Amino acid sequence: MTAAERDRVDPATTAASEPDEVVGGDGDPASTDDGTSPAATDREDGGDAARDSPTERRALRAFDTGRWVGVTGVALTLVGIGIALRQPGTVLVGAAAVGYGLYARLGEADEAELAVEREVSDRTPDPGDAVTVTVRARNVGDAPCLDLRLVDGVPPGLEVVAGPARVATALRSGASVTFSYAVRASRGDHEWGTIRAVVRNAAGSRERLTELETPTRLTCTPELAAGGELPLRGLTTVSHGRVPTDVGGSGVEFYATREYRRGDPLKRVDWNRRARTGELATLELREERAATVVLLVDAREPAYVAARPDADTAVEASVEAAGAVFTALLAGGDRVGIAAMSPRDCWLPPGAGTDHAVRGRETLATNPALAPTPSEDRFYRTLWRRRFRRRLPGDAQVLFFTPLVDDVPVDTARRLDAYGHLVTVLSPDPTASASRSTATPGRRLAAVERRERIRTLRGAGIRVVEWGDRSFAAAVAGANGRWSR
Amino acid sequence: MSANGSRGIEPGGERGPETSEGRGSGADEDRERDTRPPLLAVVASLVAATVATAAAVVAAPTGGAVVGASIVCLAAGSLLGSARVLSWGAAAGIGGIALAAEFGGGAEPLLVAGVALAVAWDVADHGLSIGRQVGREARTRRNVAVHAGTSLLVGTLSAVVVYGTYVVAAGGQPIAALALLCFGGVVLASAFR
Numbered sequence: 001m002t003a004a005e006r007d008r009v010d011p012a013t014t015a016a017s018e019p020d021e022v023v024g025g026d027g028d029p030a031s032t033d034d035g036t037s038p039a040a041t042d043r044e045d046g047g048d049a050a051r052d053s054p055t056e057r058r059a060l061r062a063f064d065t066g067r068w069v070g071v072t073g074v075a076l077t078l079v080g081i082g083i084a085l086r087q088p089g090t091v092l093v094g095a096a097a098v099g100y101g102l103y104a105r106l107g108e109a110d111e112a113e114l115a116v117e118r119e120v121s122d123r124t125p126d127p128g129d130a131v132t133v134t135v136r137a138r139n140v141g142d143a144p145c146l147d148l149r150l151v152d153g154v155p156p157g158l159e160v161v162a163g164p165a166r167v168a169t170a171l172r173s174g175a176s177v178t179f180s181y182a183v184r185a186s187r188g189d190h191e192w193g194t195i196r197a198v199v200r201n202a203a204g205s206r207e208r209l210t211e212l213e214t215p216t217r218l219t220c221t222p223e224l225a226a227g228g229e230l231p232l233r234g235l236t237t238v239s240h241g242r243v244p245t246d247v248g249g250s251g252v253e254f255y256a257t258r259e260y261r262r263g264d265p266l267k268r269v270d271w272n273r274r275a276r277t278g279e280l281a282t283l284e285l286r287e288e289r290a291a292t293v294v295l296l297v298d299a300r301e302p303a304y305v306a307a308r309p310d311a312d313t314a315v316e317a318s319v320e321a322a323g324a325v326f327t328a329l330l331a332g333g334d335r336v337g338i339a340a341m342s343p344r345d346c347w348l349p350p351g352a353g354t355d356h357a358v359r360g361r362e363t364l365a366t367n368p369a370l371a372p373t374p375s376e377d378r379f380y381r382t383l384w385r386r387r388f389r390r391r392l393p394g395d396a397q398v399l400f401f402t403p404l405v406d407d408v409p410v411d412t413a414r415r416l417d418a419y420g421h422l423v424t425v426l427s428p429d430p431t432a433s434a435s436r437s438t439a440t441p442g443r444r445l446a447a448v449e450r451r452e453r454i455r456t457l458r459g460a461g462i463r464v465v466e467w468g469d470r471s472f473a474a475a476v477a478g479a480n481g482r483w484s485r
Numbered sequence: 486m487s488a489n490g491s492r493g494i495e496p497g498g499e500r501g502p503e504t505s506e507g508r509g510s511g512a513d514e515d516r517e518r519d520t521r522p523p524l525l526a527v528v529a530s531l532v533a534a535t536v537a538t539a540a541a542v543v544a545a546p547t548g549g550a551v552v553g554a555s556i557v558c559l560a561a562g563s564l565l566g567s568a569r570v571l572s573w574g575a576a577a578g579i580g581g582i583a584l585a586a587e588f589g590g591g592a593e594p595l596l597v598a599g600v601a602l603a604v605a606w607d608v609a610d611h612g613l614s615i616g617r618q619v620g621r622e623a624r625t626r627r628n629v630a631v632h633a634g635t636s637l638l639v640g641t642l643s644a645v646v647v648y649g650t651y652v653v654a655a656g657g658q659p660i661a662a663l664a665l666l667c668f669g670g671v672v673l674a675s676a677f678r
Contacts (some may be wrong), residue, residue, distance in 0.1 A: 074579060076671060081583065089544070089586035092647050093599040099643025100603055102673065148616050162519055168620040168628040179624060198618060202635050360502055420643055442626060 054140045055212045058194075058381050059111040062208035065200070067374040075101055094338070100203075109208040111183030112148065112197035113141030118216045125185040127222045130161055133183060137194070138176035147172045147200040153193025155218070157372035158183040186221045187319065189366040192216040221365035224323035230476050231483055232291050233463070243291045243334070248284030255286040263341070270482055292335045292350045292395050293386025294421075296388075298340035298402030301374040305405055305430040307468075314403035316429035318374060319364050321472040322401050325426075326360050337396070338358065339388060341412070343377035346371035348459055381408055389419065396422045397462045403430050404453045405446070414460050425457055425464045518550045519621040520566065526612025527563045533605035534559050537578060539600035540586050552578050552588025552598060559609050561589040567614065571609050596648055600640035607636045 051168050078094030081087075114137045121132040135152055139145055152165035162182035169177045194211035219283040232243045248255045257270055260280035270281040297318045304313045310427060324337070329336045332351060337350035338360055346369035364370060392398070398416050404407040404427045431447035463483065467475035534556040541551030558574025561567075582598050611632045615625050 043595045067607075075650070078579070078583065082586070085587070089590050089592045089595040089649065090583055090650055092592045093582055093586070094594050094645040096596055096599055096644045097603070098673065099639060099646070103643075111511045123598075147628060151614070151618070151629070164620050166625045167614050167625040168619045168623060168625040170627050170631040202632075204607075204614070204632065307526065325594075364528075 007119055036187070053115060054113045055109065055116045057114075057197075057210050057212045057215055059208060059210040062109045062206050062402045065205055067208045068100065068203060068205050071104060073099060076476065092428045095455055104203045104205040106203060107201040107206070108143075108200045109199045109206040110141065110143055111208065112145065112199050112210040112212070114138060114197060114212060115140045116195055116212050117251070118192060118195075118214050119153070120216060122221050124221070127185055127187055127220055129185045129220075131185050131189065131218065132180055133165070133216075134178060134180040135165075136176055136178045137171075137195075137197075139171035139173055142173055142400045144173055145199055145279060147204060148161050148177075149198040151178070151196045152181075153195055154183060155187050157190050157191055158218070160185070172280075186372055187220055187222050187316070187365055188216045188370075188372045189368070190220070195375070210275075220324070220364060221361060222320075225320065226248070230325055230399070230424075231480055232293065232329075238312055242273035243289055244286050245289050249287040251285035252285050253286040254283065256274055256284045257281045258284055258375035277374075290333050290335065291397055292337075293329055294337040294339055294350060294392060294396050294398050295326060296339045296341060296398050296400045297322055297370060298400070299340045299346075299370050299374075300379045300408070300445060302406050302408075303403055304374045305403055307430050307432060309364045312370070314428045314430045317404070317467075317472075319370055319402035320428075321426060321428070321467075322399075323364050324472060325399060326364070327357070330357055338363050338368040338430075339391070340367065341379075341384065341402070341409070342369040342386075343375045343379040346370060349391070350393060350396060356465065379430070383414065384459075385412065387415075392421060393415075394420075396421055400425045401428070402426075403428050404450050407453065410453045410456055411461055413457060417460065417462050423462050425454075425465060426472075427454070427466040428472075429466050429468030489535065497570055502552065509628045514656070520616050521621045522563050522566070522609070522612030522616035523621055523629055526608050526615065526633075528643030529554060529562075529606045529629065529633050530559050530563065530612065534574075534578075535602045537601035537605060540594040540601060541581055541609045542589070544590025544594040544598065545585035545588035547588055548581045548583075548590060551646065553581075553601070555605070556615045559605055563609050563612060566613060568610055568613055571606060571613070574609075577607040580638065592648070592651065598646045601646050603640050604633065608633045616617070617618035654678055 010392060057338055075097035077093045079091050080094075080095065082090030082094060086331070109185055116135065116137045119134045119136075120127065121134075125131050133152070135150070137150055139148075147168075147170040150166060150170055154160055154165050160181055160269045161184045163180065165179075165181045167177060167179040173179060183348055192215065198206045199210065204276070219291050221314055235241060244251070244253060248258070257273070258281065260269060260282050264282045268283050268285075273281045297315070299315050299318075303315050303318075306313045326336055326338070333352070335350040335352050336356075338346070338348040340346035346361045346363065346367045351359075356358075368375070398413075398421050400409065400416075401412050402413075402425065404410065409425075413423045431443060431450055453467065457464050464478075465475050465479045501642055537555060538549055538553045555559040558577055562570035570644055578598075579602070580665060582595055582602070585598070590673035608629070609674040612629065615628065619625055
């Protein structure tokens with residue numbers, strides 16, 4: 001390692017670096033070239049017995065890369081031509097090329113016997129934080145690795161934002177390589193896959209892939225956004241709460257007057273009327289009751305759509321909105337549950353209280369059914385519907401978060417509504433585009449189809465709120481003004 | 486608008502882990518990762534090819550010109566990421582060396598040209614595979630340097646042995662000695678097969 005290179009390395013890795021040594025540094029003229037990755041060091045460390053056991057691994061069979069195929073043939077042809085034409089130069093070049101033919105057959109690509117460690121700077125980051133991941137691999141085998149390429153198994157839900165999660169190096173026995181990169185944390189429970197180590201022999205004619213198991217976990221649980229008041233529909237429980245009902249009783253809002261009955265409280269007697277007509281009448285006020293609400297998030301594979309390749313998916317938007325609604329409803333005294341329309345099972349029964357709030361936050365953040373990437377299992381909607389209906393309390397309303405990209409959610413919402421669970425559909429709009437130029441015919445068709453589905457739902461008496469570019473809270477506020485009870 | 490799930494490592498293409506850490510797949514892959522060969526490999530390859538050309542020009546200018554075409558091919562192959570173009574470059578180089586020998590080039594510069602050409606092709610092709618598997622931004626310097634060094638070492642050793650044998654053993658009767666040398670080479674090569 002040159003002095004200039006030492007200056008470039010990450011301070012965190014320099015702090016631990018011991019006498020550096022270049023393996024196989026044979027004074028190649030090009031070795032002074034740039035190393036564009038800022039945080040990578042190769043170093044030798046003195047007998048570190050604790051790390052001497054190789055990481056658990058699974059090696060594939062070595063195979064021919066076919067790089068040097070034909071070199072011996074070319075060599076012998078040159079020799080033959082040289083002999084035929086009596087030119088010593090051609091013969092010598094051909095004979096020297098035989099050396100490369102031998103070199104290509106020399107050695108085998110061994111399994112990568114590496115002790116690998118992975119460190120993340122923060123195991124429980126907030127969403128959007130850059131988390132630095134440092135991977136350190138030490139060659140604990142007896143043989144040197146002359147050509148080693150490492151590719152870290154970054155979890156599918158995390159995006160690498162700085163430096164590739166890869167390195168290519170050469171490690172002699174006992175030497176180690178450290179490389180680091182940064183990922184942007186996103187909601188969910190992320191687990192690193194295997195590190196792939198590709199080893200080639202010196203000539204590069206044989207190659208072998210080894211997968212190294214180094215599990216690392218990163219959990220990112222976002223704070224739930226405080227949500228606005230979402231008007232619920234009339235289906236309520238008998239407990240008091242905030243949802244105005246069509247039931248007369250005690251409350252704050254005028255509902256009706258009725259004839260006085262013995263036992264009615266004096267303060268609810270309509271004294272104005274008594275003064276005007278002499279009759280006793282009792283004011284009925286609109287009762288406000290609590291509701292049981294189940295937040296249903298569409299997390300089937302088709303729902304993982306986004307307006308742009310680098311935008312968040314509709315599932316992500318749905319989960320974020322569900323979080324806001326969850327907090328708001330819980331604060332309003334309603335009982336809230338969470339379910340996912342997904343191949344994987346996700347069910348948090350409706351409940352209330354601080355414990356329930358924490359459970360809800362965890363469910364929304366880390367439940368595998370709501371993961372940032374789709375599950376690979378198959379979704380059986382009939383089975384799912386049957387199970388969901390069995391679980392759904394009879395007096396529960398459903399807030400259904402779905403991008404409405406196919407007809408399954410429409411069908412589901414109409415069925416649930418027909419069974420008496422009043423449904424409100426909240427739909428992030430993945431077809432909304434900022435500029436006209438991106439409006440491809442396909443996108444327009446998808447938008448038209450989606451509009452048609454919304455029309456179908458509204459025609460069936462189901463409320464729909466959609467939000468695209470504007471925020472969820474703004475969309476809800478807009479809908480609030482539009483809806484009568 | 487497309488299902489945009491696979492943001493992570495995908496089991497890759499032809500050999501080894503051709504992977505992407507980009508979102509999406511296929512076309513998005515290149516946006517996230519520069520799959521061109523590392524600069525060091527390209528530079529080392531072109532330097533070696535230039536040395537080969539210079540040596541071939543010393544031997545015979547006509548052959549040297551043909552070897553010079555290999556520089557263009559190697560540069561183009563690295564630029565396009567095509568191993569096939571690199572092979573054309575190597576073929577042009579070999580043809581040029583044979584031509585230089587035909588025009589009566591000396592053995593010594595031709596040996597130098599041959600070894601330099603082998604190193605040039607080897608490093609360029611190695612750079613391609615590194616670029617595909619690891620990418621240009623990753624740290625690859627040591628890997629490339631070790632590979633180039635080993636390749637140069639093998640070529641030099643081979644040339645020294647061959648040239649030594651030629652000078653010491655074949656002083657008076659070149660063709661007989663060369664035939665023997667050739668026979669030895671064939672035996673050795675087939676022994677390793």
